[in-house]
Amino acid sequence: MATEGPVLPKPAERPRPPVLAPGYTFASVTDKISSIVLAQPQAMPWMAGFGIGFLLVMLLFFSIGYLFFVGVGIWGINIPVAWGFAIANFVWWIGIGHAGTLISAILLLLNQKWRTSINRFAEAMTIFAVACAGLFPILHLGRPWFFYWLFPYPGTFQVWPQFRSPLVWDVFAVSTYFTVSLIFWYAGLMPDFATLRDRALTRTKRIIYGMLALGWRGSVVHWERYEMMYLLLAGLATPLVVSVHTIVSFDFATSILPGWHSTIFPPYFVAGAIYSGFAMVLTIAIPLRVAYDLKDFITMRHLDNCAKVMLATGLIVAYGYAAETFMGWYSGNLHEKFMLVNRAFGPYWFVFWGLILCNVIVPQALWLRRVRQSVPLLFLLSLVINLGMWLERVMIVITSLHRDFLPTSWGMYAPTRWDWAVLFGTIGLFVALMFLFIRFLPVISIFEMRALVEETSGGSD
Amino acid sequence: MGHQPHEKDPKHSPAGALDLAALRLELSGRSGPLYWRGLEELSDTPEFHELVEKEFPASHWTQMDPVSRRGFFRVMAASLALAGLAGCSKPVEEIVPYVRAPEVAPPGVALFFATAMTVAGSAIGLLVESHEGRPTKVEGNPNHPASLGATDVFAQASILSLYDPDRSQALTYLGDIRPWTALMIQVQMLAETQRMRRGAGLRLLTETVVSPVLAQQIQNLLRQFPEARWHQYEPVNADAVRQGAISAFGRYVNPIYRIEKADVIVSLDSDFLVSEPGSVRYAREFARRHSPQRPDFGAAMSRLYVVESTLTNTGAKADHRLPVLPSDVENFARALAAEIRGQQWPSDGVPYAELLKAAARDLKEHRGAGLVVAGRHQPAQVLAWAHVINQTLGNIGSTVVFTEPVEAQPVDQLTSLRELLSDIDAGKVEWLVMLGGNPVYNVPPDLGFGERLQRVPARMHLSQYPDETSALCHWHIPEAHYLEAWSDTRAFDGTVTIVQPLIAPLWGARSAHEFLATFGDQPDRPGYEIVRQYWRQQHSAEFERFWRKSLNGGIVEGTALPAVNVQANDRWVAQQNAVAASAQTDKLEALFRPDPTIFDGRFANNAWLQELPKPITRLTWDNAALVSPATAEKLGFSHKVGFQGGEHGQTYADVGEVTVEGRSVRAPVWIVPGHADNCVTLQLGYGRKYAGHLGTAIGYDAYAVRSSANQWSAPECTLRKTGERMQLACVQFHHSMEGREPVRAASLEKFQSEPDFARAHEKEPAKTFSLYPPYTYTEHAWGMAIDLNACVGCGACVVACQAENNIPVVGKTEVTRGREMHWLRIDHYYKGSLDRPENFFQPIPCMHCENAPCEPVCPVAATVHSSEGLNDMVYNRCIGTRYCSNNCPYKVRRFNFFLYSDWKTPSLMLLRNPDVTVRSRGVMEKCTYCVQRINAGRIRAQQQDRYVRDGEVVTACQQACPADAIVFGNINDPESRVAKLKSTSRNYSLLADLNTQPRTTYLAAVTNPNSEVSKGEEFGH
Secondary structure (H helix, E strand, O other), rough: OOOOOOOOOOOOOOOOOOOOOOOOOOHHHHHHHHHHHHHOOOOOHHHHHHHHHHHHHHHHHHHHHHHHOHHHOOOOOOOOOOOHHHHHHHHHHHHHOOOHHHHHHHHHHOHHHHHHHHHHHHHHHHHHHHHHHHHHHOOOOOOHHHHHHHHHOOOOOOOOOOOOOOOHHHHHHHHHHHHHHHHHHHHHHHHHHHHHHHHHOOOOHHHHHHHHOOOOOOOHHHHHHHHHHHHHHHHHHHHHHHHHHHHHHHHOOOOOOOOOOOOHHHHHHHHHHHHHHHHHHHHHHHHHHOOOOOOOOOHHHHHHHHHHHHHHHHHHHHHHHHHHHHHHHHHHHHHHHHHHHOOOOOOOOOHHHHHHHHHHHHHHHHOOOHHOHHHHHHHHHHHHHHHHHHHHHHHHHHHHHHHHOOOOHHOOOOOOOOHHHHHHHHHHHHHHHHHHEEEEEOOOHHHHHHHHHHHHOOOOO | OOOOOOOOOOOOOOOOHHHHHHHHHHHHOOOHHHHHHHHHHHHOOHHHHHHHHOHHHHHHHOOOOOOOHHHHHHHHHHHHHHHHHHOOOOOOOOOOOOOOOOOOOOOOOOEEEEEEEEEEOEEEEEEEEEEEEEEEEEOOOOOOOOOOOOOOOOHHHHHHHHHHHOOOOEEEEEOEEOHHHHHHHHHHHHHHHHHHHHOOOOEEEOOOOOOOOHHHHHHHHHHHHHOOEEEEEEOOOOHHHHHHHHHOOOOEEEEOHHHHOOOOOEEEOOOOOOOOOOOHHHHHHHHHHOOOOOOOOOOOOOEEEEEEOOOHHHOOOEEEEEEOOOHHHHHHHHHHHOOOOOOOOOOOOOOOOHHHHHHHHHHHHOOOEEEEEOOOOOHHHHHHHHHHHHOOOOOEEEEEEEEEEOOOOOHHHHHHHHHHHHHHHOOOOOOEEEEEOOOHOOOHHHOOHHHOOOOEEEEEEOOOOHHHHHHHEEEEEOOOOOOOOOEEEEEEOOOEEOOOOOOOOOOOEEOOOHHHHHHOOOOOOOHHHHHHOOOOOOOOHHHHHHHHHHHHHEOOOOOOOOOOOOOEEEEEEEHOOOOOOOOOOOOEEEEEEEOOOEEEOOOOHHHHHHHHOOOOOOEEEOEEEEEOHHHHHHOOOOOOEOEEEEHHHEEEEEEEEEEEEEEEEEEEEEOOOOOOOOOOEEEEEEEEEOOOOEOOOOOHHHHOOOOOOOOOOOEEEEEEEHHHEEEEEEEOOEEEEEOOOOOOEHHHHHHHOOOHHHOOOOOOOOOOOOOOOOOOOOOEEEEEEEEEOOOOOOOOOHHHHHHOOOOOHOOOOOOOOOOOOOOEEEEEEOOOOOOOOOOEEEOOOOOOOOOOOHHHHHHOOOOEEOOOEEEEEOHHOOOOOHHHHHOOOOOEEEEEEOOOOOOOOOHHHHHHOOOOOOOOOOOEEOOOOOOOHHHHHHHHHOOOOOOOOOOOOOOOHHHOOOOOOOEEOOOOOOOHHHHHHHHOOOOOOHHHHHOOOOOOOEEEEEEEEOOOOOOOOOOOO
């Protein structure tokens, strides 16, 4: 952890806010974070928030039940728009799931200390988002009970998946990503589980946290091996950050459909994923630091950095839009050109202009320091970007499909109430899982924060 | 094909009822009167109860002993197994020669039986496929002159009507189920009363009768009851044809066109390619002649001028099409006659003068090889003028011949009906017997049929469905489907076909012959005997041989009516006024036409026909009032797409109120480019009140505003916007090619100078331009070529595909969601101006691409390339990701979003083709090139150690196509028809630049416009 690495150059004029407010000791850091789990402050607001999430989960279960009973026809999909909200939501959730691993793995390797206070919940966010995303490929199947045919298992059919299909690549990419993220998250939690075990007031908690801590005693040997494992896992997770959304983008890019068939998709999807992921980190971090008085841990420095990452990735995404438009025009291809015009001025113009507004125009405000320092504005912006990225997924999936090659088969898509139910249901699932996470696990890595105490006790950085 | 009915054990009877068969034999062995009296003798015996129960399953409730619990359960079980039982049963008479082990018909091998279907007084000869005793598919009979092996949509869909669970399942008296015997008693009683009065109170109302047997039965009846009267009426009739011939020739003769001999055709609002009698044959002949390069025909390409008001398929195929007001067709006909006869006519300011003169010159240059065809919905004068022109040009005897009428007793049906109604008013009618037809629904409302009908003391109605007329009758008698009963019928040229059933009546229905027999002294005479007896009278010598031959071949030889000599009636010509200037008023005219898919309403409960997109408008499940864009604009009508399904399903049309002669109806208004301005087409057949579960209360009832005086066009009507909007299910909203040229066309001139115009400007990627190695095909490589020049857009292929491949119907709501299941669709495109566009039809099956985009994206290998180049769909492997559909540039894949196939209705299970999987929910499906037929052909070939012969495997669409537009075969064989067509210069691939290398390719359309017609008249190539 404490290896010497490149350090960001310090701005001369204006001192940057610290990654941990000064004045904390090991004990006070531990108290502060573990009390959220052990003392359970803000019980009523928590119940309210979780309750909303829980109700939406019930809606999700109900709509899934009906979906399985009747068929995917309850959604608005048709021929030609055979993929609708389900796939757009899948891509959106997977994108959101990108920030966590990026923060915990890549920033770890880059020795960015500001990651410390946000990595825990960002990883949790990743896992929950991927869990939400993972539902959709199964739900959207015509015969979901055969979803396991996507796996290469030795069955009596002796038929393997068709490995040329990007959907099979998806299965591997997403399941690997989920597995590695989960292990990474769990590994990071182990020392904190031990802390909670040691501080738990009831026997049940002690037993449960004790089991989860896997016998962690904090010996030097433990720490040495732990650090090694954590670094290795970070190394393992790093390529996955890039690979998952690259492969998800292949679902579209390898097809022949104008609006999908584009070589820019992999980088543009990865950038978009980080963009939406950081937006979601802010969406979670801002209420969290207010509700549990974690402003000293999640400081303006963190918010500012997240905002800058969003600005950078947002510009990459905007470049992606521009490049796509340019290439469509430059190709001289009738279908490509039509697709571009249809996106902007066809029946789904509002989706396109909505996403341009949300993803390109509004986020330019982040150039202003005042905006980056304004917590309410950042929160608002994070929501706008989340919406914009969702619109982008909808645009890619639906507007490309609805008018393809032969004008006679053109159609339209409109979501039904079941489409919305599943979308909000998964949002509910995500919210509910986040609330459970806040309630039962330390939202900030205790041991890593303690490591920062030493460094910050003297001042910034 | 066709079976050899030979003598067999008369004891043969349905499986599981052998003991009854003996009893039946015993009963039928007695003479009629004895049996009749024997009813009382027998009625108390258990055998009799059992027989009646077997005979009339639907009537068992009245027959059953109330305390017999065992009987109750037996009947329940029988009801549940009813359809299956009926499916296993064969007609009692000998049609399937299963005497001993049937060597000719091993299980699993389909048999074909020749029969015929009659619609509106004209029959089409059919071969019907039978699997283990259940008919499953209708094909055309190549021997039959009206079919030539092809069919129309009605024949294809008729098999569904056979199994329609909404068909009458019981004989009813005032709505209560009655046994057949009760009807027989009633008929005998009424007949007894009438006999004393020489039948003065008896009236018979039929549709157009073309069956010689039925005609003789009716004549016999009229001999028994000399003062009884026989009336004929159906809404789509030949009254104008009859009157036109009488005007022109002084007597009723039936025109038969020789389209194949015609170099120049002028159609005066005749949709002779699709909806006139004989049109299946005419379409074939037209396609052969209207082609720039058919290897099988040497003569030059023909030219078609069409003058019409509403856009028909024939108009869409025209080289020059002139939309005119309905009232102007007659003016055009008169002017054309004047022009041809060298008379002066006021041509100044007539917009169509140039075209008319060019057409007249063309006709005159092709004396004896020109043809003027007038539609049967035109006034008699127009038909008469067409005859006169043909006579003037010497076309009679060459491109058109005349025969004696096909109808057994031709009458002016409207007059006939009026006589009946005045007799009712005069109180003369005591007993009205209606054989078929649905006059309460389709008689013009000013005649007040329904109200007058109720004044008749005894009313009986024989019909397949309990319909509007049945509801007002005392007795409703279920009529057997044509596949259930023996009969005979005549085609458009008089050729007789003996209609043989393929299955015993599913619900105990009777034919008109059997019902009429109850009037006589042999009331229980089976239809088989009746039909055979008639033909025995006609062919007493070697009757059995004659009978077998006629059944086997599907036609009775030598029955085609001979041509008769006719001479135009100069007096009539002299009486005609001079050509009137066309009335250019702002009045809106109305036009009535039978619906293209459900006809006059008789197919309203046929889901295949309801869901078959109507040619050109591509609407399903509804009719609409059709207007031109200019008229719509003037009156403020528009339609737009909805958001759910949208352009491919959900559309909203303004509802207008059409008022004709004081009667109004509300109809959605649909805009049809190419429709004549200032007129509105109203399609008959919808708005049924009692049609069954599917056909009731959909669409609007155009009969409600159709008066007896103006049956086919009304000179004045109003169309008022109501402000309402109505949701319509339209499977294609975009008719513009958007610059993508899916259909390629050129004039003959251009084609001759640039034969490969279809491909000339296309950069086709190299065939090797793929990451994957190419496939090699050592034996067969299946491919298809579709001639866009030939296709008339009738839709027979679509229904044939649906029937062959067990394709489910999804209903209007699902169609509005863009989820119809047709594997084959006929796209329609407009090109050129909004008011006078060119029209193109393009059938789109699966392209079976060599580089199929659907194949690599399927994660579970459910769609794979076969060793013969088919793109196979493995239903039981499909998990329904729908990725293949997204990646299909032709969007030919169809998905079972819900459980669309009917897995519950027992009778519909009999309908299914046993060689094709019935798909379940959540799987993708698409055209397979009828792989089951390919497999059958390959197995046959392998047994004989050879390759499949060219033409041995035909797809369902190809087989049904009247125009022979679809050719399928082995492209590995350079001698095959399909390979030859693919090597012609007109051949091109759809979206070739995508490098999908489709196996289905198209032959570009070529039109043959008259170079004398200025570009303004032409629709812009």
